[in-house]
Amino acid sequence: MNRKKEQLRELWTRYKSLLGQTNANRAEPSPQAKEAKELYETQIWPLTKEGFTDRGQERYAASFHTVGTTPEPVILSARALDAEKVYLLHTKDTEKLCERIRSELGWGVDRVKPLLVSRSDPEDIYRQVREQVDRINPAEPVAFDPTGGTKAMVSGLAMFAFSLAEEGRVAHVYYVDNEEYDEQLRRPVAGTEFLKRLENPRDVIPDWLCNRAKEAYLQGDFSRAKKNFIQAAEREDKAHSLEAVLSEAYESLDSAQFAQAKAKLEELLNLLQKHPYKQSPLAKYTDAIAAQKEGLEAVIRLADALSGKERSIAPLAEPTTAAWTLAALDFMATRRLDAGRIAEAVLLRYRALEFFLQHRLALRGLDTAKPDYQKLCETVQMSLEDLQNKYQAERAKAGLKSEEKLEQKTAVDFVTAFFLLRALGDEATLAVNPNKLVGLAKARNSSVFAHGFEPPKQGMADDLVHVLQALVEKGVLPQVAYNPIPLA
Structure with missing residues (x-):
């Protein structure tokens, strides 16, 4: 844009007229050519620069x-x-x-x-x-x-x-x-x-945008994948991008926004039922998408049950619900490990370990947030004294000192949960070396500021995975996972 445009138009008309009066065959520039050159250099070009905004x-x-x-x-x-x-x-x-x-x-x-x-x-x-x-x-x-x-x-x-x-x-x-x-x-x-x-052609040509989106999707960068899929669809005047909806579902899952993730998978399933999208390559994964949606529904029900006014651990005792919850935690932890965010991944792995132990106690009717040990003993047909003795004996096997009586604990942490389950004869926890879990507990404590703050390392994340795998294998949970749906 040039704010001197009108002035320049008049000068250009005169400039062109002068050049039109020159003879190209002359050996020397004509007076008109010289005047045109002077007009351009002293008026037209200075005004062009001045008015260029x-x-x-x-x-x-x-x-x-x-x-x-x-x-x-x-x-x-x-x-x-x-x-x-x-x-x-x-x-x-x-x-x-x-x-x-x-x-x-x-x-x-x-x-x-x-x-x-x-x-x-x-x-x-x-x-x-x-x-x-x-x-x-x-x-x-x-x-x-x-x-x-x-x-x-x-x-x-x-x-x-x-x-x-x-x-x-x-x-x-x-x-x-x-x-x-x-x-x-x-x-x-x-x-x-x-x-x-x-x-940049890569930002405007649909094929390039789709390729970049798929690359981001494979790398677990679902936010970037969603953005590029949406841009590609807009360039092609498409009303929807199924891949963008799927990417957004995993983006929401990665940030623990389970309701939003479920809504996106539901939206995707509805779109796949409509005529324009029935031939989509994603259509053959309808069952897998539906299973992941149902898994998210179970996770949401569990979260609601544990956070509501009338707290209930009934969903926590359901093997399928527990399996999908662990799968969600594994999905988030894996994404963070892939991105080099080890501390966050370790935190999620610890949460998964703690959750599994909570699930195993819930199977026996114990709420780790409000433990009723007397009721637990009635369920497993064991006296509180026997349970206390077996609990302390399991701790001693791992070289831990005797501690306060169980009934004095107003909440059950994951170390207490582990040895309590072993005292109850739980097959899953008995399959794990107790020293391994104690070592993980100490490593977690060392990562806290008050205890020295040693940054979590990859080895800690690997150890957590091995312990979790051993527990889940003996815990007889359904084999489920939030594996990203393949793209064509």
Whole structure:
């Protein structure tokens, strides 16, 4: 956009008229040609610069411009982008124009830097620009303007810029376009120039977006997958993206938003029943999707039962509910391990271990939040004294000291739950080496600030998995998992 457009239109008409009066066969420029040149240099070009109001979308650490035989577009874009450093990619033929560009910008040599590049080798441009970009903080945006220069220069710079965006950097590509082009003079009509940002083809072409979405999905980055699937569907004018709905379901599951995850799987199942989507590759996984939805419903019922005013551990004793809950915890822990977030994964694994022990006690009617030991003894037909003695004996086997009587415990932690279950003859806990669990408990305590804060390590996560697997194997739970549904 140019706020001097109307003034420039009048001047352009006069400029074109003067050039129309010249004779191309003359050996010397005609008076009209000289007047036209003076008109352009003293009025048209200064007004074009002054009135050019376009600006870039960011504050850029650097901008890179290919310099062709016409310096005006470079000057306009450099002024508009206003980067902290400006790099002029030129050949030997256009080297002399760099000084004019710097002079008209009015910026010093520290800010405007010429870079000599090959006129026909895109790889040379890549190397030259890469060297400069690598010196810039990756968090800072950079801009590229391939308006001028040879075809190799233009394509080399544009390809580098778009590939840089794939590295996660903010890299914008601009082009000085025009609303009107004078075919007779073979140049843009002054005042109609504007700065146009070019979209990265990878962000606008549906196939590329889908491929990037699938790659993110396989990596467990369901948020990015959802975003790209939605963009691809919008580019194709599709009302829905089944893959985006599925990705959002797993995104919600990963953040323990079980109700939202269930709603998304339900939405997906409903869409798969409609005519446009019945032939989707996801249709053959309808049963697996329905099973995961039902699993989430069980998890939600359990959460409601344990957090409601009338607390009930009945769902906690259901093997299928326990299995799906453990599967949800495993899904979240696995995602975090894959992302290198070991501390969070370990925390979730501990929660899974604790939950399994709570499930085993719930099978015997004991609520670990409000333990009724007398009722437990009646259920298992054992005296409280015998239970106490067996409990202390199991602790002694692991080298632990005798502690307070069970009936004095107002809540049951996972170490107490483990040895209490062993005292009750529980097959699952008897299959695990008690020293292994004690070691895990100590490692957990060491990871707390008050006890020294030793960051959890991968080995701790692996040990938790092994203990959980041994417990679940003997616990006779259904084999279920929130394995992401395969994409075509």
